[in-house]
Amino acid sequence: MKRVIQCVALTCWMLPLSVAWAQDVADQARESQENAASTPPSPFMAIDEVSRSDEKIQAFLNERGWVQGESPNNPAGGTLVVTSQDIAADPTSIDFSQARLIATEEAFLQAMGELVAQDSVNVGKRMADRFMQNGLPQEVEDTTSLKALGDALSSRLAEASVQTLNRVIEELGGDVSGLPQLNIAEREQLLFDEFVTETTWQAMGELSGIGIFGVIEEVGGDGPVNNGRVSVVVVKSDRFSEFGRQLRTGDVAPGQAIPVEQIQQRLQSQIEAGEPMLGYFGVQPIADSQGRYGLMAFGTGAPSLVRGAMDEFEISAELEAARSSAQLMADGWLAQFATMTVQGQKESARRKLQERVRETRADGTAREFSSSAVGRMVNNVLRSESQAHLQGVQTIGQWSATDPTTGHPYLGYVKYWSPATSAKAQGLVPETVPESGTATTGGRSDSGGVPESSRSTGAFGEW
Numbered sequence: 001m002k003r004v005i006q007c008v009a010l011t012c013w014m015l016p017l018s019v020a021w022a023q024d025v026a027d028q029a030r031e032s033q034e035n036a037a038s039t040p041p042s043p044f045m046a047i048d049e050v051s052r053s054d055e056k057i058q059a060f061l062n063e064r065g066w067v068q069g070e071s072p073n074n075p076a077g078g079t080l081v082v083t084s085q086d087i088a089a090d091p092t093s094i095d096f097s098q099a100r101l102i103a104t105e106e107a108f109l110q111a112m113g114e115l116v117a118q119d120s121v122n123v124g125k126r127m128a129d130r131f132m133q134n135g136l137p138q139e140v141e142d143t144t145s146l147k148a149l150g151d152a153l154s155s156r157l158a159e160a161s162v163q164t165l166n167r168v169i170e171e172l173g174g175d176v177s178g179l180p181q182l183n184i185a186e187r188e189q190l191l192f193d194e195f196v197t198e199t200t201w202q203a204m205g206e207l208s209g210i211g212i213f214g215v216i217e218e219v220g221g222d223g224p225v226n227n228g229r230v231s232v233v234v235v236k237s238d239r240f241s242e243f244g245r246q247l248r249t250g251d252v253a254p255g256q257a258i259p260v261e262q263i264q265q266r267l268q269s270q271i272e273a274g275e276p277m278l279g280y281f282g283v284q285p286i287a288d289s290q291g292r293y294g295l296m297a298f299g300t301g302a303p304s305l306v307r308g309a310m311d312e313f314e315i316s317a318e319l320e321a322a323r324s325s326a327q328l329m330a331d332g333w334l335a336q337f338a339t340m341t342v343q344g345q346k347e348s349a350r351r352k353l354q355e356r357v358r359e360t361r362a363d364g365t366a367r368e369f370s371s372s373a374v375g376r377m378v379n380n381v382l383r384s385e386s387q388a389h390l391q392g393v394q395t396i397g398q399w400s401a402t403d404p405t406t407g408h409p410y411l412g413y414v415k416y417w418s419p420a421t422s423a424k425a426q427g428l429v430p431e432t433v434p435e436s437g438t439a440t441t442g443g444r445s446d447s448g449g450v451p452e453s454s455r456s457t458g459a460f461g462e463w
Contacts, residue, residue: 052454053218057082057231060216060456066233075213075459076285078237083110083371087228091219096227097302097408100217103230104281106372108212111234113375115210117146119203120374124149124195131157131168146196147369154191158184165191172198173350196369197354204349204378209240210337212282214458219405220451232281233458240285243295248338250391250422257418258286258294260396266460267397267414276401276410279457283337286460294418295337296460297393299330301411322411327395330415334393339382352381392422405453 061067061082070079085107089099121144131153143149157168165187169175174194182190214233220226246252263286270277280298287293301322305315356377397414 051218051229053084053216053229053231056216056218056454056456057084057233060214060233060458064458074237075211075235076237076239076287078209078235078240079115080213081111081114081234081236082231083107083114083234084229084231085110087219087230090227091406091408094304094306096406097403097410098304100228100230100278100408101300101302104215104232107230107232108234108282109375109379110372111232111375112207112210112378113371113373115234115236116200116203116207116378117369117371117374118144119206120146120196120199121149123202124153124199127172127195127199128153145369146199146374150192150195150199153195154188157191158188169194193354193357197350197357200357200374200378201350201353204353204381207236207378208244208337209238209242209285210234210236210283211240211285213284214456215279215281216454216456217278218452218454220453226452237285243285243293244337246419246422247295247334247390247417250426252419252422254420254423254428256292257420258288258292260294260394260416260418260421262288263294263296263416264396271397271399274399274401276403277399277412277414278403278410279455280414280460283333284460294416294421295334297330297333297337297415297417299326299328299333299413299415301326301329303409303411305409319411323413326411326413330395330413331393334390334415334417336379336382338390349381353377356381390417392420392425393417394421405455 061080065073066075066080067073068080068082071077074080085103087096087099087103089096093099124146128149157165160168169191172191172194174190174197211234212232213235216231216233217228218230219228277298278300280296281300282298284296284298285293286296301324303318303322305318310318394416395413396416398412399414400409400411402409
């Protein structure tokens, strides 16, 4: 009974304390609100005040059920990468349209470099396990950087015996004839170059089957970054690799193809409406509910046309140059898609890659190994190796239109390949392909300012 009385007394004593504490908290909250009202905002801008790229990318993926990385929900269950590049020109500049195309290609090369770098690191870690008996430091084992992995391996092996180095460098495919004359620093550089070359070369063999499945563009706005930004959604899939192998070899089954007439029908409404197909870029593998498939390639030209400042000859020359550029772009994307399927493991590709890795800047500093740099390096090697003789590629659409947001003119070509078009080109089935679509020019409009806007496409979708 005594304990009960003590507890009740203690409770009674705490009640007024709780009221006082709550009053104190309320006073503090009121004081902080008054201070916040009188305090100027932070001098530092939040990212979402000038850019909503991450937000828009996530909304784009959520709408389609896709996720970054590897997922069965992604197209063909592939690995999905999203990369972005700023447009390096103001929308009021005549150079804006070309800068937009360059930004889109740079974003794609960055994505390709990211995929190669990921595979290179995985290959490199497997190699390091063979070469390093004592293993690598934990921080290096956990790294996602090829440069960090190469630095760790080369620095640890540089002081090994000549016999050990001979074995490692020969396994990496390097030349050991001059090894005894090299000092420690030169040995380290040789090991690094051969390690990066071999891992990147092997990763290139896994590079086939890459398609661009979406483009997200932001233009305008009042923030300091108002030229705009382009993001691309890139998918790598084993199933797409098979498309590329067939494109290269011509080993096809016509019944597996989406009929060209169906693709033309889907394009026709956009061509007739004069809609700019700026949301389609590079090669996009497509498949229908019956498992049939095809490959579409989109090439875009950006003629620099200035109202009232050009004569008829200048306009014609500019249009012809843009058309030629668009056709070459579409053909080039298909050739590269096919080339990546078989060229990654060619010895000539390895030699060219080795030359690129060994290159240094004029000031002697080491080569950059960012995703963008790796993407450009691999792309240059692939282009130099691209000798694919493609059978059955058809132009199925041709368009010209004005961008309703910026007022800039664009034109483009859409090319298509499928097992059926390849078989027809080889004379395996009768030729029954209808004429390709015709160009339609959208209306031009003057643009006075560029308000903030964004738009996106995905998987041969709407613009």
